[in-house]
Amino acid sequence: MLSQTTGYAVLALGFVAEAQGxxxxxxxxxxxxxxxxxxxxxIVNQLSRKGLVATQRGIGGGVTLGRPAAKITxxxxxxALDDPLLKGGCMLGTAECSDERACPAHSFWxxxxxxxxxxxxxxxxxxVAAFESRQRKTRLRETRRTKKAAxxxxxxxxxxxxx
Amino acid sequence: MLSQTTGYAVLALGFVAEAQGxxxxxxxxxxxxxxxxxxxxxIVNQLSRKGLVATQRGIGGGVTLGRPAAKITxxxxxxALDDPLLKGGCMLGTAECSDERACPAHSFWxxxxxxxxxxxxxxxxxxVAAFESRQRKTRLRETRRTKKAAxxxxxxxxxxxxx
DNA sequence: GCATAAGATGACTTGAAGGTCATATACTCT
DNA sequence: AGAGTATATGACCTTCAAGTCATCTTATGC
Numbered sequence: 001m002l003s004q005t006t007g008y009a010v011l012a013l014g015f016v017a018e019a020q021g022x023x024x025x026x027x028x029x030x031x032x033x034x035x036x037x038x039x040x041x042x043i044v045n046q047l048s049r050k051g052l053v054a055t056q057r058g059i060g061g062g063v064t065l066g067r068p069a070a071k072i073t074x075x076x077x078x079x080a081l082d083d084p085l086l087k088g089g090c091m092l093g094t095a096e097c098s099d100e101r102a103c104p105a106h107s108f109w110x111x112x113x114x115x116x117x118x119x120x121x122x123x124x125x126x127x128v129a130a131f132e133s134r135q136r137k138t139r140l141r142e143t144r145r146t147k148k149a150a151x152x153x154x155x156x157x158x159x160x161x162x163x
Numbered sequence: 164m165l166s167q168t169t170g171y172a173v174l175a176l177g178f179v180a181e182a183q184g185x186x187x188x189x190x191x192x193x194x195x196x197x198x199x200x201x202x203x204x205x206i207v208n209q210l211s212r213k214g215l216v217a218t219q220r221g222i223g224g225g226v227t228l229g230r231p232a233a234k235i236t237x238x239x240x241x242x243a244l245d246d247p248l249l250k251g252g253c254m255l256g257t258a259e260c261s262d263e264r265a266c267p268a269h270s271f272w273x274x275x276x277x278x279x280x281x282x283x284x285x286x287x288x289x290x291v292a293a294f295e296s297r298q299r300k301t302r303l304r305e306t307r308r309t310k311k312a313a314x315x316x317x318x319x320x321x322x323x324x325x326x
Numbered sequence: 327g328c329a330t331a332a333g334a335t336g337a338c339t340t341g342a343a344g345g346t347c348a349t350a351t352a353c354t355c356t
Numbered sequence: 357a358g359a360g361t362a363t364a365t366g367a368c369c370t371t372c373a374a375g376t377c378a379t380c381t382t383a384t385g386c
Contacts, residue, residue, distance in 0.1 A: 001164075001272075004344070007255035014267070026363070039345050045364060057362045058353030074268075092170035104177065104294045105237075108282055108323055109164075112275060119271055131267045158267055167374070189333070202375050208334060220332045221383025 006083045008035045009043050010074060014128035016053065017069035023062030043081070050080035069129055075120035085116065122159045131158050169246045171198045172206050173237060177291035179216065180232035186225030206244070213243035232292060238283035248279065285322045294321050 002010075011033050016024055026044055030037040044063055047053045051066045065072065078086055090097035091109035099106075165173075174196050179187055189207055193200040207226055211218045214229045228235065241249055253260035254268035262269075 001252060001254055002256060004256040007266075010255055010267070025361095036345060038347070041363070042345090042365090048363090055363060056353075057351080057364085059355065059361055061353070061362050063363090089164060091164055092173055093165060093167040094170055094174065102298070104173070104286070104291045104321055105282070107321065111323070112278065115275065119268070123267070128267045135265070158270065188331095199375060201377070204333070205335090205375090211333090218333060219383075220334085220381080222331050222385070224332050224383070226333090 002078065002085055003081070003083050005043060006078055006081050006085075008033075008040065009047060009077050009081055010128060011035065012040060012043065013047070013053070013065070013072065013077065013125050014132050016063055016065055017072075017125040017129035018133055019064075021064060023056060023060070023064050025062045029063065047077070047080055052076060052080055065125065069125035072125045073121055074123050074128075075117065078120055119159075127158055165241065165248055166244070166246050168206060169241055169244050169248075171196075171203065172210060172240050172244055173291060174198065175203060175206065176210070176216070176228070176235065176240065176288050177295050179226055179228055180235075180288040180292035181296055182227075184227060186219060186223070186227050188225045192226065210240070210243055215239060215243050228288065232288035235288045236284055237286050237291075238280070241283055248276075282323070290321055 012029050012035060015029055015032055026041050027037060029035070029044075030040050033040075035043075044053060044055060048055045048063075048066070052072055054064050054066050056062060056064075090103050091105035092103045094103050097103040097106055099110075175192050175198060178192055178195055189204050190200060192198070192207075193203050196203075198206075207216060207218060210216045211226075211229070215235055217227050217229050219225060219227075253266050254272040255266045260266040260269055262273075
């Protein structure tokens with residue numbers, strides 16, 4: 001599971017991606033996503049130092065993506081925010097676990113960790129934006145939607161790390 | 164990833180399981196595993212309230228398993244210690260993520276979470292103890308062991324959540 | 327019953343993540 | 357230049373997991 005901070009960043013940037021280049025205010029993003037405004041400002045600032053977003057102060061300013069949405073992967077975001085997931089550590093959280101001196105869950109965990117990392121590499125902000133806008137549309141169309149339908153709507157284009 | 168506390172508990176109980184019924188002191192377990200002694204005492208106490216271990220004070224006392232090692236799964240331990248993994252929460256850590264209102268990673272995450280939970284159900288303390296004692300033996304036998312060999316030693320009997 | 331050995335328990339400390347707030351800085355428009 | 361609008365930044369607060377420590381309680385053996 002990603003840190004809450006990283007989760008915020010993905011949601012926020014997904015929203016920015018949907019705006020297609022129009023600068024969004026931190027305030028707008030915050031209100032749309034429910035992320036605390038001041039905290040989001042810090043996250044945006046971190047992302048801008050890493051070049052993932054561009055920020056502009058003053059009238060007409062706001063936040064835009066630093067490069068095309070399809071070129072910003074979830075992994076890039078994790079990496080920019082130094083997410084703990086990328087720092088290793090085995091399932092049982094023991095220091096002394098490595099390929100040489102494995103803990104009981106090591107083999108299992110390596111596999112799962114790899115899948116997660118692959119997932120992060122395979123999905124980018126264009127995917128997130130598409131997913132989000134699709135969900136919004138679907139929700140408008142069907143007032144009483146089934147759980148299955150909701151899952152389908154999500155499944156359509158978001159890449160699952162195969163196997 | 165499990166909490167550090169849960170990780171401690173698995174290691175400690177695996178060690179207790181290896182003792183085959185002979186009571187072990189918290190001090191012994193702590194020294195053998197490197198888990199901080201006072202903290203381990205608290206964990207053991209929690210586990211004993213849940214019945215996973217039996218404790219005995221006074222001379223000749225110590226910690227034993229509350230039931231046969233094969234009947235204590237990793238899931239039981241997580242559950243006894245209220246591990247965050249069992250509390251839900253999606254990959255992006257957002258509150259508003261459910262099957263109905265999914266976040267972009269929801270489908271991916273549900274699958275992986277299920278695999279993890281299954282893994283916890285399928286592996287018990289007998290498995291952990293067998294794994295650990297096997298590892299110790301293997302390490303004695305080969306001074307210069309390859310990474311592959313080490314992985315094999317672990318792979319032999321520990322169940323991978325299939326798929 | 328006393329000495330000793332063990333776990334039990336509660337108060338306290340520490341460190342990191344998450345979050346708030348006041349103020350500084352940079353930009354635009356008139 | 358000055359007013360107004362944005363992000364930037366650092367100081368601070370809060371919460372929680374992890375860890376320490378002193379003291380209490382319960383057991384055994386003489």
